[in-house]
Amino acid sequence: MGQRTPLYDAHLAAGAKMVDFGGWDMPIHYGSQLEEHHAVRQGVGLFDVSHMTVVDVAGKDTRAYLRRLLANDLDKVGEGRALYTCMLNERGGVVDDLIVYKIAADQARLVVNCATRDKDLDWMESQTGGFAVDIQERPDLAMLAVQGPKARAFLQDLVCDDARAALGELPFFGFAQVGSWLIARTGYTGEDGAEIILPGEKAPALWQRLTDAGARPAGLGARDTLRLEAGLNLYGNDMDDGVTPWEANLGWTVALDDPDRDFVGRAALEAQKQKDHPVLRGLVLEGKGVLRPHQTVHTAGGEGETTSGTFSPTLGQAIAFARLPAGTTGTVEVEIRNKRLVAQVVKPPFVKKGQRAYKPV
């Protein structure tokens, strides 16, 4: 038996099919992954993401420590803002990707992946030398994601006055603390919405209130097709310890502006930036079939490989991310069961505001 979130019983009551995910018993779907996907694109979907690892960093050197640990620069945002970033090893490989919430000059919260929990906590501890910081995992907290074009308005009708006001004012990637809740305008679906981090014992009542009001529970299956359509990477598929942000379409999360900021992995990244390196691109299959991870891609410049792939419920055709030789453009051929099928090379996201959004490369 795996670990259970505080919403385990709620999932079973909602008819979830449970699977092991990084040591947790999590809902893969509640009957139809496709219907859950469409509910998030068109209305309001509700995800239990309490398996994610929440880590609080506090102490007078919080700023300096995180500017060393993270490839993106926390100085780019003010208090009350979140930032998407990677933490890298010395070779520039991605230890994990995460969202960091800047609470105060001496306090931040990180949400990292559950499958990399042990490695991440060890890594974060190993980098504290010389910094006065305290690192505290928060297994007492649960996390719900309310996602969809109608999600914020929906949520506003169901929460206290302070939370309603906060939700109305939050910019994209902004967050507010209301009592014991942290409410952030973040997500992993490409839709508007909010993620709420709250004490585990309060999660079942909130889940009940949201589902009673019509939010559709959505499982990890829909979460995966939604994030892929939105052009969002998945750690372990699209990047890992041996892949740099340049090779994972994550260059936009690397802040090199401040020449004095010596973050872990910087030297390796600067060296690689000067050279040709593989790149992560989107693929859209022109005909019928389904793209999957680890399919071979034949390009004019050599072979590449898909890292994530699925059937896009919104587009009605197969999409993928693929690591390809530098400079690959136009069309490529993907090997599926000994056949070569033509795919277009594109720049993700594949879907934005529920519509086809990718651009040819």
Add this chain to the structure above:
Amino acid sequence: MSEIPAELRYRQSHEWVRVDGDVAVVGITDHAQDAMGDLVYVELPDVGQVFAAGDEAGVVESVKAASDIYAPVSGEITEINEALDDEPELVNNDPYAGGWLFKIKMADDGELKEMLTADQYQEQIDSE
């Protein structure tokens, strides 16, 4: 509980067969479609192709994964369910009727005896 019609024969890999004279109609079971989740693509053999029992004859793909379909008996494909090209979800919604996959003209109907009965198939999925 998934449905397992008593009059059909089953293969361990979750195909079912309905015998109609010397033709075997083939599909995948309710249990199999439920385990796979929403189907989004079905790759069927060509009419006229000849298979031995146990050969790969097609693929069903759900949002989650791809799964091979094996010919439960030897013979020649006489018809495929072309409706699945546009509506693969028929396999989810109606696995034993509208969601059939293909028909095989059997070379040796003795092979049917080697397939599982409904009770045997039920035992297999109970033990999975």
